[in-house]
Amino acid sequence: MTDDADVPPSRRLAAVLGLPEPKPFSEEEERAYQQWLADGDAQVEEILTRRRRQAA
Numbered sequence: 001m002t003d004d005a006d007v008p009p010s011r012r013l014a015a016v017l018g019l020p021e022p023k024p025f026s027e028e029e030e031r032a033y034q035q036w037l038a039d040g041d042a043q044v045e046e047i048l049t050r051r052r053r054q055a056a
Contacts, residue, residue, distance in 0.1 A: 010022050
């Protein structure tokens with residue numbers, strides 16, 4: 001029997017939803033994903049900075 005701790009959450013979710021196992025990102029997809037995350041972090045930081053200035 002497989003221990004659930006050894007199975008990545010993406011695989012477990014796919015199994016529950018009856019979907020095929022997700023394929024790993026290519027290097028280009030990984031870079032794009034990391035850039036997307038960084039852009040989102042920067043946008044959130046801008047919003048928080050603006051709110052802190054307005055509250056001061």
